[in-house]
Amino acid sequence: MEDQVYVGVDLGGTTIKVGLCDHQGKLLNTYEGPTGTEHGSDVVLDNIAQYVRKLVDDSPYEWEQVAGIGAGFAGFMNIPEGIVKLAPNLGWRNVPVKQILEAKLGKTVKIDNDANIAALGEAWSGAGAGIANCVCYTLGTGVGGGIIINGRIYQGYNGTAGELGHMNVIPDLESIDCGCGKRGCLETVSSATGIIRMAKEAVERGEHTSLALVPNITAKDVFDAAKTGDEVALRIVNRAAMYIGKSMALISVILNPQRFIVGGGVSKAGDILFDAIRKHYHACAQETAREGVDIVPAVLGNDAGIVGAAGLNLRG
Amino acid sequence: MEDQVYVGVDLGGTTIKVGLCDHQGKLLNTYEGPTGTEHGSDVVLDNIAQYVRKLVDDSPYEWEQVAGIGAGFAGFMNIPEGIVKLAPNLGWRNVPVKQILEAKLGKTVKIDNDANIAALGEAWSGAGAGIANCVCYTLGTGVGGGIIINGRIYQGYNGTAGELGHMNVIPDLESIDCGCGKRGCLETVSSATGIIRMAKEAVERGEHTSLALVPNITAKDVFDAAKTGDEVALRIVNRAAMYIGKSMALISVILNPQRFIVGGGVSKAGDILFDAIRKHYHACAQETAREGVDIVPAVLGNDAGIVGAAGLNLRG
Numbered sequence: 001m002e003d004q005v006y007v008g009v010d011l012g013g014t015t016i017k018v019g020l021c022d023h024q025g026k027l028l029n030t031y032e033g034p035t036g037t038e039h040g041s042d043v044v045l046d047n048i049a050q051y052v053r054k055l056v057d058d059s060p061y062e063w064e065q066v067a068g069i070g071a072g073f074a075g076f077m078n079i080p081e082g083i084v085k086l087a088p089n090l091g092w093r094n095v096p097v098k099q100i101l102e103a104k105l106g107k108t109v110k111i112d113n114d115a116n117i118a119a120l121g122e123a124w125s126g127a128g129a130g131i132a133n134c135v136c137y138t139l140g141t142g143v144g145g146g147i148i149i150n151g152r153i154y155q156g157y158n159g160t161a162g163e164l165g166h167m168n169v170i171p172d173l174e175s176i177d178c179g180c181g182k183r184g185c186l187e188t189v190s191s192a193t194g195i196i197r198m199a200k201e202a203v204e205r206g207e208h209t210s211l212a213l214v215p216n217i218t219a220k221d222v223f224d225a226a227k228t229g230d231e232v233a234l235r236i237v238n239r240a241a242m243y244i245g246k247s248m249a250l251i252s253v254i255l256n257p258q259r260f261i262v263g264g265g266v267s268k269a270g271d272i273l274f275d276a277i278r279k280h281y282h283a284c285a286q287e288t289a290r291e292g293v294d295i296v297p298a299v300l301g302n303d304a305g306i307v308g309a310a311g312l313n314l315r316g
Numbered sequence: 317m318e319d320q321v322y323v324g325v326d327l328g329g330t331t332i333k334v335g336l337c338d339h340q341g342k343l344l345n346t347y348e349g350p351t352g353t354e355h356g357s358d359v360v361l362d363n364i365a366q367y368v369r370k371l372v373d374d375s376p377y378e379w380e381q382v383a384g385i386g387a388g389f390a391g392f393m394n395i396p397e398g399i400v401k402l403a404p405n406l407g408w409r410n411v412p413v414k415q416i417l418e419a420k421l422g423k424t425v426k427i428d429n430d431a432n433i434a435a436l437g438e439a440w441s442g443a444g445a446g447i448a449n450c451v452c453y454t455l456g457t458g459v460g461g462g463i464i465i466n467g468r469i470y471q472g473y474n475g476t477a478g479e480l481g482h483m484n485v486i487p488d489l490e491s492i493d494c495g496c497g498k499r500g501c502l503e504t505v506s507s508a509t510g511i512i513r514m515a516k517e518a519v520e521r522g523e524h525t526s527l528a529l530v531p532n533i534t535a536k537d538v539f540d541a542a543k544t545g546d547e548v549a550l551r552i553v554n555r556a557a558m559y560i561g562k563s564m565a566l567i568s569v570i571l572n573p574q575r576f577i578v579g580g581g582v583s584k585a586g587d588i589l590f591d592a593i594r595k596h597y598h599a600c601a602q603e604t605a606r607e608g609v610d611i612v613p614a615v616l617g618n619d620a621g622i623v624g625a626a627g628l629n630l631r632g
Contacts, residue, residue: 149465154571155572156572157572158572158607160569160602161569161571162569167570168562168566180602254479254566254567256473256477257472287496289472289474289476
């Protein structure tokens with residue numbers, strides 16, 4: 001097994017990134033090219049196949065050493081059968097990715113959603129390396145999640161395990177509608193979208209904040225303002241962090257993972273975010289359930305998806 | 317393996333029940349005797365050993381066919397090492413149960429807490445038979461829980477997985493202190509203790525309810541009153557059920573189990589409780605996460621502990 005390598009495919013709306021990993025999840029080399037979304041799924045899948053062959057050709061490894069290929073998608077899918085049921089950013093419906101790519105490449109192909117593969121990447125050779133049970137948050141436009149049990153992605157009964165952004169943790173009195181059809185979901189507050197919304201609302205209310213001078217507020221603007229001591233920005237950061245901490249406290253009495261890993265664009269805010277998450281987690285979590293449990297930043301950055309996709313054939 | 321049998325020990329403060337199961341979790345025969353708590357742990361462990369030998373002697377099976385022994389305790393324990401760290405109902409501290417019983421009986425001995433073994437019993441041959449992933453609630457004096465993943469008890473990092481009674485689901489404005497040191501835990505409302513407390517408070521407030529005439533209100537009294545249409549009792553039952561349903565909705569986006577199993581004394585209330593739990597679960601749970609998921613009563617009753625303890629050597 002040690003001379004086998006694994007290919008990961010991270011499929012974005014404009015760019016396809018592919019990467020080669022060794023059996024321990026070390027990223028050996030990468031390649032990328034345009035997705036070609038506008039030409040439809042046949043062309044996109046052709047592009048994937050071409051980039052994967054190029055990736056391996058450019059590496060010191062032989063095609064025969066490739067033990068499997070994994071690919072991550074944003075959307076809904078039938079994971080066991082490898083069918084992308086709905087990928088809004090690609091405009092796909094019911095594309096049998098596994099079957100098509102296996103025919104084109106002659107290798108086992110597995111697929112999963114982007115939050116799960118990012119979690120698996122971190123668990124395999126990132127911030128969770130060597131940890132059997134961890135829970136990963138991806139704080140971006142929404143809040144994604146992945147549950148790792150015994151080193152593998154845990155899918156649940158119909159593939160919706162780890163949908164942490166849809167934990168109902170916001171009290172009814174302060175809750176707003178979520179895109180999922182419910183109210184009070186974590187991601188309405190603790191995603192970049194939620195942080196931006198809270199900042200805009202504060203500005204609209206005429207609160208005294210440096211954010212009033214920012215034309216198109218981003219989550220980074222809010223964190224930057226908080227770092228300069230802006231009270232309104234600090235309150236928003238604290239609120240986003242509080243509900244993440246509360247959701248982790250809930251998870252601790254359900255799953256009692258050893259480690260929480262937090263990645264995604266919002267996590268780049270660094271200590272100001274992590275210190276607040278840890279403070280609220282500590283305040284909310286039951287004492288025995290949080291003993292020895294830590295909360296750490298993801299370390300693989302944008303590579304987490306490629307690495308995790310590559311890992312699907314070992315730990316999917 | 318099919319001719320092997322498994323012994324389960326359910327250790328109560330006054331009675332020790334032991335039972336013999338086949339390899340599929342079918343309870344073959346049982347035996348019980350006094351615990352002898354007042355004589356200390358040496359005598360209790362001697363009693364266990366004696367009852368286990370008697371159980372097997374009285375059965376059509378040979379001692380050689382016993383593949384392992386499991387025992388459940390109420391309290392804190394080091395499960396991998398088989399040490400009961402604190403069992404308040406027995407007055408035990410740091411009793412190396414596994415080591416002592418293995419020496420006395422010459423068989424592998426495993427231990428676990430009572431909520432976990434009840435969950436395993438139901439998962440193995442009760443309401444969860446044939447289901448890989450399920451979550452069990454035990455509604456009694458407190459609210460216990462057990463997480464079954466791939467047919468086995470999931471312990472978590474330091475053994476606190478499945479502490480569902482300590483999920484913080486009660487909004488701050490209505491929360492009270494829990495014995496665990498936190499506020500707002502599920503069991504402050506949805507346990508027998510919580511139901512009795514809410515009933516007594518309603519009576520003290522002078523609310524119009526038939527419960528005002530009941531001298532020592534029990535949870536059963538509250539359900540009986542609710543069944544006759546008593547509005548106050550109905551409100552209390554609804555509140556207890558609502559927070560169970562909400563906690564299940566949270567678990568559905570974290571773990572997405574196929575089935576929730578609800579046992580324990582309070583669950584005997586039947587349809588009036590289960591209908592309300594299902595209604596609130598349906599209202600709170602994200603649609604994709606609850607697809608095909610059901611909520612069912614436990615079926616093994618008081619035998620769940622014995623069966624689950626017996627199962628520890630197969631699925632612990």
